[in-house]
Amino acid sequence: MAKKNQKDDDESVEEEEELELLQVDVGDIMKVKQILDETVAGTISEKNEDLSSHGGKVKIEEDHRHDNMKLALMFTACCFAAMAQFGLKTEFPHDSNRWLLGLCCAVYFCISGILQLIMTFVDKDCIMVTKPLRDEAMIKLVKGSGNKEMDKYGIRVRTQFPRFSEFYTVILEFEGKENSEFVKETWSVGKFFDVDGFFDEEGLAIEIEELFQRFERGDFNKKESSDEAKTAKKSKKDSVKKD
Amino acid sequence: MIKDMIDKQVIELKKLWANKRMLTFQLLNLAMIVFSALMIWKGLMFVTKVSVLLYWRFSRRIDCLFDDEMGWVDHNGRMSWRKYMLRCMLPLEDRLVSESPVVVVLSGSMEPAFQRGDILFLNNSVEKVDVGDVVVFKIKDRDIPIVHRILKVHQKPDGHVELLTKGDNNRVDDRGLYAPGQLWLEREDILGKAVGTLRYVGMVTIALNDYPVLKYVLVGMMGLFVLTSKEG
Numbered sequence: 001m002a003k004k005n006q007k008d009d010d011e012s013v014e015e016e017e018e019l020e021l022l023q024v025d026v027g028d029i030m031k032v033k034q035i036l037d038e039t040v041a042g043t044i045s046e047k048n049e050d051l052s053s054h055g056g057k058v059k060i061e062e063d064h065r066h067d068n069m070k071l072a073l074m075f076t077a078c079c080f081a082a083m084a085q086f087g088l089k090t091e092f093p094h095d096s097n098r099w100l101l102g103l104c105c106a107v108y109f110c111i112s113g114i115l116q117l118i119m120t121f122v123d124k125d126c127i128m129v130t131k132p133l134r135d136e137a138m139i140k141l142v143k144g145s146g147n148k149e150m151d152k153y154g155i156r157v158r159t160q161f162p163r164f165s166e167f168y169t170v171i172l173e174f175e176g177k178e179n180s181e182f183v184k185e186t187w188s189v190g191k192f193f194d195v196d197g198f199f200d201e202e203g204l205a206i207e208i209e210e211l212f213q214r215f216e217r218g219d220f221n222k223k224e225s226s227d228e229a230k231t232a233k234k235s236k237k238d239s240v241k242k243d
Numbered sequence: 244m245i246k247d248m249i250d251k252q253v254i255e256l257k258k259l260w261a262n263k264r265m266l267t268f269q270l271l272n273l274a275m276i277v278f279s280a281l282m283i284w285k286g287l288m289f290v291t292k293v294s295v296l297l298y299w300r301f302s303r304r305i306d307c308l309f310d311d312e313m314g315w316v317d318h319n320g321r322m323s324w325r326k327y328m329l330r331c332m333l334p335l336e337d338r339l340v341s342e343s344p345v346v347v348v349l350s351g352s353m354e355p356a357f358q359r360g361d362i363l364f365l366n367n368s369v370e371k372v373d374v375g376d377v378v379v380f381k382i383k384d385r386d387i388p389i390v391h392r393i394l395k396v397h398q399k400p401d402g403h404v405e406l407l408t409k410g411d412n413n414r415v416d417d418r419g420l421y422a423p424g425q426l427w428l429e430r431e432d433i434l435g436k437a438v439g440t441l442r443y444v445g446m447v448t449i450a451l452n453d454y455p456v457l458k459y460v461l462v463g464m465m466g467l468f469v470l471t472s473k474e475g
Contacts, residue, residue: 067264074271081278084285102289108282112275 022199032189033161036168037127039201043208044128044157053145053213058138063129063154063175070115077111080104129175130155146218153177155215166190170208172215181220185211255471273469284344291344291366291435344435346379347445348390352410353377356392360446363390365435372396372406372430377437380408383422388434391417397427404430 024031044051044060052058084104088097131154133139139151153174160169166188173182187207192200214220259266348361356377357363365379372378374393381388394416395407405427409416418426451458 064264067268071267071271074268074275078271078274078278081282085278085281098289101285105282105286105289108278109286112279 022201024193024197024199026189026193026195026197029161029163032193033159033168035199036161036189036192036204037159039199039204040157040159040170040208041128043205044130044155044212048205048209051209051212052142053216054138054141058133058141058216059135060133060155061131063131066123066129070118073111073115077108077115080111081108084108125158125160126156127159128157130157142216145216147216148218149174149177150216153180156180161189170211172211179223181218183211183215183219184221252467252471259470269470273466276469287344291368346388346390347448352412353390353392354412356411357390357440358443360443360449362441362445363437364439364441366438367433367435369436371404372433372436378408379434379437380428380432381434382420382425382432385422389417389420390437406430406433 022035024035026032041062042048046059046061049056051060081104084101088101088104133142133151142150153176156173156175158171158173160171161167167186168189169184169186171182171184174180185207192204194200259269344365346363346365348357348359348363351359363377363379372393374396376393377390378393379388379390389408389410391408391410391413393406394409397405399405406429407416407418407427421428451461
């Protein structure tokens with residue numbers, strides 16, 4: 001009886017999990033990328049205790065400085081726009097207000113332009129940046145496992161999902177380092193989405209954790225990422241999984 | 244299907260609420276989209292030097308009065324007491340005043356050139372206005388701007404310019420509309436010259452104002468869409 005109850009519980013837990021599985025319209029490329037990015041960002045966060053191979057002893061903190069700067073710029077632009085819209089009487093032809101209006105509009109468009117430039121040339125495909133490790137114990141653990149520079153540089157998480165392609169790529173590299181070493185992995189979205197659009201969040205999280213642990217070990221991809229290297233790595237991974 | 248869509252939107256909103264940083268980002272994103280449109284508007288105003296106090300007429304019950312602007316005042320410049328009372332009784336929402344370099348044609352006095360519901364683009368940075376130009380002008384101490392064509396231009400030796408206007412579809416010139424004793428308009432009375440037109444597009448705005456609920460529904464849906472889609 002108890003076993004049956006447990007089975008029922010398991011089933012109900014499974015049912016619950018199924019109900020909570022996110023479903024998307026797989027034709028909506030933007031939505032699919034958004035969900036994949038959110039899951040990647042959620043996995044590489046301090047709340048995830050399974051991220052590092054050292055378990056909860058190593059925690060990664062997200063670096064919000066860049067985001068804060070963008071938010072501040074947006075807020076400033078909105079202030080100037082609000083002043084131009086609501087704060088100025090525009091009963092021309094009195095010239096004084098007109099020039100102030102022109103100035104506010106110009107400043108708004110400048111800031112808007114700067115934000116666009118930042119998003120196009122600085123952010124590019126980055127979805128999050130982390131801080132370098134600060135805690136001595138964490139640094140010691142990580143250096144022991146292979147990656148010697150996680151205390152100097154944070155991690156830049158980049159994702160690529162070209163239009164009309166089925167392949168999603170995640171790249172982890174050092175933030176602020178020229179020609180940084182990186183780890184890179186590509187999967188077909190069919191690995192995480194089924195035909196009806198149900199999303200295997202757990203599956204992607206596990207892959208990202210493995211990728212991060214590769215980064216932690218210092219097991220970087222070769223700089224010239226040839227197709228052979230990719231295929232070789234993939235087949236190696238598949239054979240390891242079979243074992 | 245609509246229920247599914249609503250459910251999805253609700254889930255997105257709940258997710259957004261849980262993540263305050265993302266919520267702030269999306270709200271600011273939405274604000275920037277709205278402000279971009281408004282700043283383009285204000286930028287146009289800056290460039291064209293126009294500030295037009297626009298009387299938008301939404302109340303159908305007094306449409307008949309506006310169809311013939313000559314009916315506002317008689318030839319002695321007096322307004323009949325009935326029309327004056329009606330004008331004072333107009334509820335505030337019927338007298339939405341906005342300043343813009345774009346006006347909606349309200350009456351049929353410029354047919355067949357412009358119909359009710361056409362949008363006119365104005366430019367006030369022109370120095371001279373000539374016979375044949377369609378202009379928007381305001382008579383001193385009156386709220387209503389009028390869109391008519393210039394009929395006569397008198398240029399005095401000292402450079403002072405006097406203008407007479409007339410609606411294409413009116414039988415007589417606008418002297419009956421001017422202030423008591425005023426026979427000519429000055430350049431300062433002109434708020435802008437019409438430089439472009441969009442046919443019937445203003446009808447959408449007139450419809451939105453006839454049924455204010457539509458305005459809120461439209462803006463609400465757009466706002467929800469921007470908040471929950473993260474393409475920014």
